Structure formats: structure tokens, C-alpha cells
Amino acid sequence: MPQLSKNDVPTLSLFSGGGGLDLGFERAGFKHEGSWEWMAEAAKTLETARPDWTVFGGDAGDVQNVDWRPYRGNVGVIHGGPPCQPFSNAGKRRGALDPRDMWPEFVRSVLTVRPEAFVAENVAALASSKFSDYVDSTILSPLGKFYHIKMVTLQAFEFGVPQVRKRVFFFGFRNKALFKRWSRPEVKFALPGDDSASDSLLTVMGAREALGLPDTGYDAVLPTIRSGLSGPRHTTSILSSVSAQKRFEALEIWPNGVAATREAASAFVAKNGHFRLSVPDVALLQGFPADWRFSGAVYMQLGQIGNSVAPPVAYAVAKSVSQALAK
Numbered sequence: 001m002p003q004l005s006k007n008d009v010p011t012l013s014l015f016s017g018g019g020g021l022d023l024g025f026e027r028a029g030f031k032h033e034g035s036w037e038w039m040a041e042a043a044k045t046l047e048t049a050r051p052d053w054t055v056f057g058g059d060a061g062d063v064q065n066v067d068w069r070p071y072r073g074n075v076g077v078i079h080g081g082p083p084c085q086p087f088s089n090a091g092k093r094r095g096a097l098d099p100r101d102m103w104p105e106f107v108r109s110v111l112t113v114r115p116e117a118f119v120a121e122n123v124a125a126l127a128s129s130k131f132s133d134y135v136d137s138t139i140l141s142p143l144g145k146f147y148h149i150k151m152v153t154l155q156a157f158e159f160g161v162p163q164v165r166k167r168v169f170f171f172g173f174r175n176k177a178l179f180k181r182w183s184r185p186e187v188k189f190a191l192p193g194d195d196s197a198s199d200s201l202l203t204v205m206g207a208r209e210a211l212g213l214p215d216t217g218y219d220a221v222l223p224t225i226r227s228g229l230s231g232p233r234h235t236t237s238i239l240s241s242v243s244a245q246k247r248f249e250a251l252e253i254w255p256n257g258v259a260a261t262r263e264a265a266s267a268f269v270a271k272n273g274h275f276r277l278s279v280p281d282v283a284l285l286q287g288f289p290a291d292w293r294f295s296g297a298v299y300m301q302l303g304q305i306g307n308s309v310a311p312p313v314a315y316a317v318a319k320s321v322s323q324a325l326a327k
């Protein structure tokens with residue numbers, strides 16, 4: 001991810017988590033005005049990574065408590081990834097009936113602040129037919145009165161992340177001309193051996209290559225890193241499904257018992273001899289730079305990583321918005 005020159009567009013971040021979207025917007029040149037995140041450990045991650053940012057954590061970070069009116073007229077972009085548990089295939093999929101559903105809060109912030117543009121992200125399942133009524137009534141209909149909106153699904157490996165990770169993004173622009181000028185983030189990578197891919201695309205690295213592991217004759221992108229905070233309590237596994245288990249076995253990477261550090265991981269060899277991951281490895285496989293350190297216990301750090309928008313995807317998303325907004 002390069003650092004683009006500053007565009008001076010003031011940006012608010014809701015549900016900031018460990019900062020995937022925040023980092024992508026920063027790298028695309030946006031001006032960080034504030035992050036709201038109620039989980040203290042995640043807020044600490046942001047404060048540590050960027051001591052000069054304004055970060056509201058704990059009760060002050062609960063978006064339900066925020067009066068957005070003072071921000072009206074002063075903000076270019078609002079972005080956020082409301083919690084995905086109400087919609088995720090890994091959960092009960094209760095949508096609006098789930099008390100964790102915070103989409104109405106995201107919508108309230110946009111309708112109060114009226115930024116030039118907004119970006120919202122969620123699990124791809126939100127774009128499935130099961131939630132189409134929900135999406136229409138809770139997101140598109142209230143925001144569509146003031147914004148031109150496009151929903152797109154993006155795949156992380158197409159942006160150079162060595163991982164399968166599909167997420168849906170909503171892009172909204174108040175001004176029709178700017179909306180027309182916007183185009184979806186440009187895909188730059190394809191999977192190895194994908195003969196149908198355009199010649200102009202680069203080949204994405206496999207997980208073993210990204211981790212600098214020896215060549216075993218097999219490499220592939222990692223299965224989706226699970227969002228640790230939505231699984232069993234305090235889990236240090238990043239395994240998201242049974243089919244993912246097979247891929248990890250073929251990769252000879254052990255997805256359970258992720259260690260805090262690389263030193264701890266190498267001192268604690270997995271029973272089958274496969275490579276044991278550490279938090280910095282998982283962060284790398286999500287596309288975070290090495291100097292972005294996460295706070296909290298291991299499961300909390302993994303939760304922040306697994307919940308995040310992979311930063312290279314966030315960067316491509318933010319760049320597409322910046323290009324549309326450019327005068």
C-alpha cells in the first residue's frame with residue numbers, strides 16, 4: 001500500500017475495530033477526524049498506532065451515545081463496518097432482531113452529518129436474498145433519499161491479500177456527478193493458474209510464500225481468517241470451516257492455538273509438525289503492515305484482525321472514493 005498525497009477530506013470512522021478501514025483511508029490520503037469503537041482494546045490499538053488521532057473508546061466510543069449534529073457540514077466521508085454477527089453464516093442470522101444490529105446507527109450518523117460520501121462494509125451474506133428486504137428497508141431506502149448508492153462485493157485476493165475473503169461494500173455519494181465519476185476499486189491480482197484471468201493481472205502470493213516458508217510444492221491463498229470475536233469465547237483459532245481445515249492441512253499451516261509472538265510459536269511446535277502461526281503472521285496474512293500492533297489478549301488481537309477490512313482492500317476502496325471526490 002503506497003501513501004497517497006493528502007486530499008484534506010475530513011473523515012469519520014464508526015465501528016473502527018483494529019483499524020483496517022482507518023488505515024486504508026489514511027493511506028489513500030484522507031484526513032482522520034475521529035474514530036468510534038466501544039471495545040477498549042481495539043481503541044487502544046488505534047491510539048497506539050496513531051497517537052495523534054482522535055479516538056473515542058469504551059462508553060465514549062459507543063456510537064449509540066453520539067450526538068452527530070456538531071459534525072454536520074464539516075465531514076467529507078463517513079466509513080464503517082457495523083458488526084456482522086447478525087448476518088454472518090457463522091451465526092444465527094437474526095438480522096434486525098439481533099440486538100447487535102448497528103446498521104440503524106450507521107444510517108443515523110450519515111443522515112445527521114450528511115457527508116459528501118459514505119462507505120460501509122459487511123459480510124457478503126448481507127447481499128444474499130435472505131437479507132434483501134432488510135437491506136432495502138434499513139439501508140437503501142433511508143439513505144437513498146439523499147444518496148446515490150452502489151453495492152459491490154470485493155474479494156481480498158484480487159487486491160493482493162493472500163486470503164479468500166469476500167465482503168460487501170456500500171458506496172454512497174450525495175452528488176450525482178461525483179457518483180457517476182466513481183468507479184469500483186480496480187482489481188489487480190488473480191489466483192495462480194487462473195487461465196481465465198486477464199494478462200494484465202498480477203498473480204497473488206500464496207500464504208506460504210507470504211510467510212516466507214519453504215517451498216513444499218503446494219501453495220495457495222489462505223481460507224478466510226475467522227473473526228475470533230464471533231466464535232467460541234476466547235478462541236485462538238482462525239479456522240472458519242471444515243473445508244478450510246483441508247486447505248490448512250495441504251498448506252501445512254496449523255490454524256489453532258495461534259501464539260502471541262513468532263518466538264512463542266516456534267517454541268511450541270504443532271503436534272503434526274505444521275507451521276504454528278503467531279499474531280504477527282495472521283496480521284500479515286490480513287495485509288496489515290508489521291508496525292501496526294494490536295492490543296489485548298491473543299484472542300482479542302485475533303478478533304480485531306479477523307474483523308477487519310483487509311487494509312489493501314480498504315486502501316483500494318478509499319482510493320476509489322478519493323478519485324471521485326477529487327476536484
Ligand SMILES: C[S@@+](CC[C@H](N)C(=O)[O-])C[C@H]1O[C@@H](n2cnc3c(N)ncnc32)[C@H](O)[C@@H]1O
Nearest residue numbers: 015016017018019020021038062063081308309
Ligand atoms: C466488523 S468490526 C469493524 C472492523 C473495522 N471496520 C476494521 O476494518 O478494522 C465491528 C466493530 O464494531 C464495534 N462495535 C459494535 N457495536 C458498537 C457500538 N455500539 N459502538 C461502537 N463500536 C461498536 C465492535 O467492537 C467491532 O470492533
